[in-house]
Amino acid sequence: MRLRVEITIAAPPEAVWAHLEDIASHTAWMADAIAIEFLTDQRQGAGVRFACRTRVGPLRTTDLMEITEWSPPSRMGVRHTGAVSGEGHFELAAEHADHATRMVWHENLRFPWWLGGPLAAGGARPVLRRIWRGNLERLKARVEASPER
Secondary structure (H helix, E strand, O other): OEEEEEEEEOOOHHHHHHHHOOHHHHHHOOOOEEEEEEOOOOOOOOOOEEEEEEEEOOEEEEEEEEEEEEEOOOEEEEEEEOOOEEEEEEEEEEEOOOOEEEEEEEEEEEOOHHHOHHHHHHHHHHHHHHHHHHHHHHHHHHHHHOOOO
């Protein structure tokens, strides 16, 4: 299942990145992320591994993740190796003479047979799109309310 959501945030990419690079705080703006437990001593950069307890409606799972790309302030990549596997990344690009950021969230996920496989992915797409758009709206609100922007 491929999914792409995006938003424009009224802050430069460096200000958005400051929130994005704090992986532990993602639970504050991602409605589907319940808790994050780091599996490495490292908390930032490529190679960081963590377990993210995830909830979508009544479904709960632990998403094992590894940061695969770390290019401040423009791109963060992740590999999912839990029950749902795949790759994703956040892209940040300056807009409007660097006073705004276009943030794009890409995911390419595979659902296991016991979660319904490709059939479940088709049903999950609109639900996840709605949740992740809400996640980006919450991140936007956090960044735009921050005095550092």
